Amino acid sequence: MFTGIIEDIGKIEKLVMDRGNLHITIKSNITKELKIDQSVSHNGVCLTVIDTEQNLYTVTAIKETLDKTNLGFLDKNNSVNLERAMKLGDRLDGHIVQGHVDQTAKCISVKEENGSWFFTFEYDSNLNNITIEKGSITINGVSLTVVDSQQSRFSVAIIPYTYNHTTFKNLDIGDIVNLEFDVIGKYVKRLNDLRN
Structure with a gap:
């Protein structure tokens, strides 16, 4: 974990x-x-x-x-x-991440805006993974908040600290990243699918 x-x-x-x-x-x-x-x-x-x-x-x-x-x-x-791996009793500063990648995505846009960066990613929605506005997503192991959630794409805003202390500073348009969707969201979606 x-x-x-x-x-x-x-x-x-x-x-x-x-x-x-x-x-x-x-x-x-x-x-x-x-x-x-x-x-x-x-x-x-x-x-x-x-x-x-x-x-x-x-x-x-x-x-x-x-x-x-x-x-x-x-x-x-x-x-x-x-x-x-997380130690029991430590603070959970990000969100629950299992280390089990669900799928990859392609970086399709990088924009610098007033000292922060907005990265947009496109993924295959046929694999039934979803994002929600202000929900959690893990990109290359980094816990982030989703902005602009759409059917097969989403964006994240990266603050300078995260940009400088992760591989986001090396990420370019066209690069492939690992995605782990929020585990709670996956269980909710699965339960909903079973009911329908």
């Missing part, structure tokens, strides 16, 4: 394909606090630490994860948003 509040930006040091799996080695300031078998969110994807060495650690993404997220597009030296 995560909160969507990014702790560090990791740098991809090595990518190794092993049959259908991708072993990802990351350089991070939080590595010294990690242990093997710990869960860490990488651009919103919960992956298990399988090795640590000095300031590097390694995780593995299986084919299913690579097919449904943007992790398969990673290259050496790319940056990823990182968050360790």
Whole structure:
């Protein structure tokens, strides 16, 4: 379980394909606090630490994860948003994030407005995920509030702190991002669908 509040930006040091799996080695300031078998969110994807060495650690993404997220597009030296799992008793500063990406979306617009940024994303609405105005959404692991919710697109407003302390500063039009829709909203939608 995560909160969507990014702790560090990791740098991809090595990518190794092993049959259908991708072993990802990351350089991070939080590595010294990690242990093997710990869960860490990488651009919103919960992956298990399988090795640590000095300031590097390694995780593995299986084919299913690579097919449904943007992790398969990673290259050496790319940056990823990182968050360790939430501790019981800590504040929930973002929202409840499972680390289970629902689908990807494409960035279709980036606008700077008076010191903040508005990013607009388009996603495949045929997968039955929805956003609501002022609801929560997780984009590449970052907990955000939806503005301008539409059938297959939505926008988010990014404050300078979030822009500077996440990979949003590197995000361009056309880039693919991971989306995790609000878990409470997903259950409500599912219950509603079952009633109809």
